Amino acid sequence: MTKPHPNPHDTLFKALLEDPGRAAMLLRESLPAALTERMVEEPVPVEGSFVDEALRDSHSDRLFQVRLRDGRTAFVYTLIEHKSWVDPGLPLQLMGYRHRIWTRHAQGHPDRLRHLPPIITLVVYHGARAWDVPTTLTECIDADEGLLALQRDGRYEVKDLTAARPDYAALSTHPLLRAGLAALAWAYVEGLKPEALAQLLRDLPDDHPLTLQILRYIVRVHTMTEDDFKQGMALAKPHLTEAMTMSLAQEWMERGEAKGVEKGIQQGVQQGEAQTLLRLLERKFGPEARARYQPRVEGAAPAELDQWIDRILSAERVEQIFDGDAPLQ
Template structure:
């Protein structure tokens, strides 16, 4: 928990003094700046980059009544807690990795509430965990990109870049990863976008162009920041900080079943242009095309024949055969050889629970039906499947407890405010045990959550 304070000494300034003091306001984590966010409230910017950017993480509001919520800092990528009001039910802070939104309570009663975000998509989490390993991403890129491009990539320089360019609303459909590497002796980016759905986005070429522009803008901000540090004498000059933009290699991996890709890969196909005017106008229109790996169009044998790392091959095949499969134990037998390799000492960093968690979540097969696969593997795999299954059972029990508590609250108090529903859905076991008996004696919601 981080608590705001002045860098020298003294209390945090009152709301009326906050704007004047904002250039001097600091947090223990090294925050450099705060920002006034509304006429009636102030938000303190908390950033892991030591500067205010769109990637900053925010968790502080001061209500119009002067009540201050203590600031906290989450790790990048986690959802933030916020404030909600049981009276007007308007308060919330919702923050994704690259977006900050403030909704300020209009009354003077502000209470701490956890703001839940949509549950993470199992496909998104699975792809990101596997392809975040450079060796796995390299094997997929070597299989998907033209040989003339792969021959110029210095694979030893591949480095995963933080963050995502896909909005929270689209996470159920897309996953993305950004790598940086040397290409033909110069810096370049490789952007992978994984499409999970069977229906194609007709305007994917436009979407990919938007992401490429975002990557370039992020690159420019990083270069400008390095130059500011250079002027202050904090770093040496870098030859990489040129006045030109690095190339971005855009690749869409379409894994949605059962249809193959049908949407345009060239932006020009999306522009309604009269053929007679094409020659006059074409040079002034953006030209862009992305690379496509249509995994959905490949059968299992074609995937098995690819030169992939065992973990990447298991991931791509499981994504094809696991969702909704009631006979998964039998169908997974083709993966036994790869799973044995992953279980061996040659892959000590591989977490088999990642793969078992995915297949237990998206498959429609009980744990016991996987015995015919597990029996052909060693003790490490058996421990992983048991641990994963036990954790999923525990999570299911927690979801059941939350549903019961919400039902009891609704029975006694009627329609529940959205912030109360959010608080219950994100509650830990200790909070559930504390709130449940209070329902018997409480006459208001405030008494339950006091």
């Protein structure tokens, strides 16, 4: 039995940020100067996750600690949003994650609660449509200006990869980081062209371990066909096309098996609905009605089956089920 893969978005995002230089580049390119100008060293990753268990399939996070010019430290909390739809509850969730970070920071040191380090939050989003959720918790609160003045700003920054989809170069000035972010940005793009893949591939070193990981991600997550994938490889790295095809053969096979299982489930549901309708026909209108309409039912589309099952409840004549213009009494 094939073992399930870990969340591919999570795996790629964490691999991109494993290198301190890439992590620092992402933060410097995405966060306000008020932080980046104060950073004196590359960010240091802090182990652990703060995402709710129920949201692990749609969120992945990394926490970094950075040293500032004045000797103090700050936390940078990066969260990648995997959902194809924008989650309006994220500002509230981020408040909970900040609370967990500060609580763990102060654990066993009550004096730290009076000197909590700032937490700057970066949300990396690569869903199907552009981000339109407020970036401060205050904007989510329904109150007049007097009461809003009493609320503290819970602002976070967004690196919206959907906005950069048409402009590959805008994703990053770091080639490897740019290629990885592009792979994430294009995850929900239908029919990705070989030329786009080739653009990404040209940024990937032939022998870098992240190269194969990014390509595996594309095979598992993207909708492009194997032929288009090979064309993209041939445009950018013809000398690696054969080797990469062999290296990714297992991924293509598993992707085909997954699609086959999904198709089989859909066909099974459709067949079950057809048999249910035929049984209802026989019970309500007799075996002749079943025999008469069986070929039509078994060849029907799912939408037709749903419509006919709804009609059988009120139909007094069998023709009223299958002929839309036959009036129901």
